[in-house]
Amino acid sequence: MNEKNIVIIIIDALRPKNLSLFGYSYETDENLKKIAKESILFKNHFSSSNSTAPAVTSILTGTYSNTHGIIHQLPYTKPKEMEKFDRTTKFWFPDFLKKKGYETIAIDWIGLWFKKGFDYYGEGEEKKDYIKPAEPFRSAKEITNLAIEKISQSKKPFFLFLHFWDTHFPFPHVMYKEEYEESSLYNLLENIKDAKQRKYLKDRIAGKNLYSIKGMINKYDLAIKSVDNELGRIYDFLKSSELWDKTVFIVMGDHGTNLTEHGIYFSSSGLYDDSIHTPLIVHFPKFGAREIKQFVQNVDIIPSILDYLKFQTENKFDGKSFLKLIRDGSPIRNEVFSVDGLCEDIKSIRTKKKKLIIAKNNFCNLCKSKHHEGIETYDLEKDSWESVNIHQDRKNL
Amino acid sequence: MKKAKEEKENRVEYGTVSLPLPLIEKIKKRIKGTGIPSVSSYVAFVLRELLSDKSEKEANQRVKERLRMLGY
Numbered sequence: 001m002n003e004k005n006i007v008i009i010i011i012d013a014l015r016p017k018n019l020s021l022f023g024y025s026y027e028t029d030e031n032l033k034k035i036a037k038e039s040i041l042f043k044n045h046f047s048s049s050n051s052t053a054p055a056v057t058s059i060l061t062g063t064y065s066n067t068h069g070i071i072h073q074l075p076y077t078k079p080k081e082m083e084k085f086d087r088t089t090k091f092w093f094p095d096f097l098k099k100k101g102y103e104t105i106a107i108d109w110i111g112l113w114f115k116k117g118f119d120y121y122g123e124g125e126e127k128k129d130y131i132k133p134a135e136p137f138r139s140a141k142e143i144t145n146l147a148i149e150k151i152s153q154s155k156k157p158f159f160l161f162l163h164f165w166d167t168h169f170p171f172p173h174v175m176y177k178e179e180y181e182e183s184s185l186y187n188l189l190e191n192i193k194d195a196k197q198r199k200y201l202k203d204r205i206a207g208k209n210l211y212s213i214k215g216m217i218n219k220y221d222l223a224i225k226s227v228d229n230e231l232g233r234i235y236d237f238l239k240s241s242e243l244w245d246k247t248v249f250i251v252m253g254d255h256g257t258n259l260t261e262h263g264i265y266f267s268s269s270g271l272y273d274d275s276i277h278t279p280l281i282v283h284f285p286k287f288g289a290r291e292i293k294q295f296v297q298n299v300d301i302i303p304s305i306l307d308y309l310k311f312q313t314e315n316k317f318d319g320k321s322f323l324k325l326i327r328d329g330s331p332i333r334n335e336v337f338s339v340d341g342l343c344e345d346i347k348s349i350r351t352k353k354k355k356l357i358i359a360k361n362n363f364c365n366l367c368k369s370k371h372h373e374g375i376e377t378y379d380l381e382k383d384s385w386e387s388v389n390i391h392q393d394r395k396n397l
Numbered sequence: 398m399k400k401a402k403e404e405k406e407n408r409v410e411y412g413t414v415s416l417p418l419p420l421i422e423k424i425k426k427r428i429k430g431t432g433i434p435s436v437s438s439y440v441a442f443v444l445r446e447l448l449s450d451k452s453e454k455e456a457n458q459r460v461k462e463r464l465r466m467l468g469y
Contacts, residue, residue, distance in 0.1 A: 073469070074460070074464055074469070075461055075464050075469055076469075079433075079442065080431050080432040080433050082442070083433055083438055083439070083442040084432070086441075086442065086445070087434075087438055087441075109460070109463060110460060111456055111457070111460055112457070112460070135466075136463045136464075136466040136467050137463065168467060169467070169468065170467075170468070172466075204468045267468075366468070366469065
């Protein structure tokens with residue numbers, strides 16, 4: 001059996017707009033570009049969810065939220081969702097690989113059902129203040145050190161799942177000092193018309209040395225750069241250890257983020273493209289490099305890895321292998337589906353030209369405001385910003 | 398043959414537990430309209446939570462604290 005190692009790296013809340021690979025004017029992604037030169041770059045990868053818990057569950061099961069049961073982000077996940085996941089989920093990628101003889105390693109902190117099937121799950125030794133953590137997560141540098149240590153010690157084919165959180169607001173590990181100007185903060189908050197959003201952002205930035213939109217965007221870009229540095233270290237390690245050509249290597253965002261677009265401030269609420277469009281870069285040894293513009297989703301990743309490694313399973317996935325797409329350009333889907341994990345009940349379906357968003361309950365658990373209204377339809381060819389709802393104009397449906 | 402064996406290894410086995418009928422009725426009322434499909438599912442879910450050990454409960458508490466620090 002020609003087993004390859006598998007590495008899946010999640011960069012939290014990473015959106016393509018802030019990567020020079022996708023046209024951003026500032027190079028936040030020097031190493032990602034280096035990796036992309038030896039990989040398949042998917043330009044139209046859309047997550048099945050705008051939030052981590054449902055999205056990562058979809059990645060590791062190859063199914064949508066409606067199948068596996070986890071619809072809402074922690075801590076808003078309802079007991080009935082976890083109950084459904086426990087009861088109905090038959091395929092869990094780490095379990096599957098463990099039975100195949102893989103050593104399974106996850107560097108992440110969420111725990112709960114995500115720990116299943118991993119020989120190691122964590123961020124390293126608990127720091128002293130373990131009842132009330134001093135920081136929400138370890139830095140990209142620390143977890144990269146741990147990842148390299150773990151895979152260096154592995155004596156079997158390994159599956160490494162590595163989750164970088166540095167790109168998640170409020171970017172606590174980024175060293176960036178902004179000059180405090182009362183007027184900047186006042187202008188930032190006063191420009192937010194929705195009182196609940198205003199309160200939410202004011203509370204969220206309190207004590208975090210963030211006073212302006214520009215400052216927050218700069219911090220986000222610096223966070224991407226710091227994660228990119230660590231990607232470079234992992235890539236260099238795999239190359240120097242002669243593991244690169246024996247490893248399926250995937251880097252992706254679990255979901256995107258809005259920086260201020262659509263009146264959504266530094267969160268992935270809502271189902272506009274900014275919340276669900278994320279980069280996906282896949283290195284399959286001996287597959288070479290190319291750019292793919294056709295649609296793929298996070299649910300397609302596990303079926304594709306299984307197809308590449310020729311691992312058999314009777315399990316039925318919602319996702320599809322994109323190997324044929326890579327080989328001969330045959331599309332595997334004409335539309336992408338997403339569910340809002342932060343708002344109560346919002347779903348979307350998107351084709352190349354149109355997007356339909358159905359908001360049955362648009363209350364946002366995160367900011368306590370509302371996103372989307374009823375049924376929204378956007379003509380993406382004329383309005384890629386999703387600013388004009390054409391749903392009322394029936395001729396265009 | 399190998400696949401059937403793997404499927405069999407993956408299947409979770411179930412036993413039977415007796416509950417007083419009034420308690421069953423109480424649970425049925427509680428789960429009505431929640432999407433939880435059966436009394437058995439609800440009981441299994443609640444007991445898993447109850448039986449999770451102290452270190453797991455502390456770990457879950459830390460996760461909640463971290464999520465709060467991220468704004469959730």
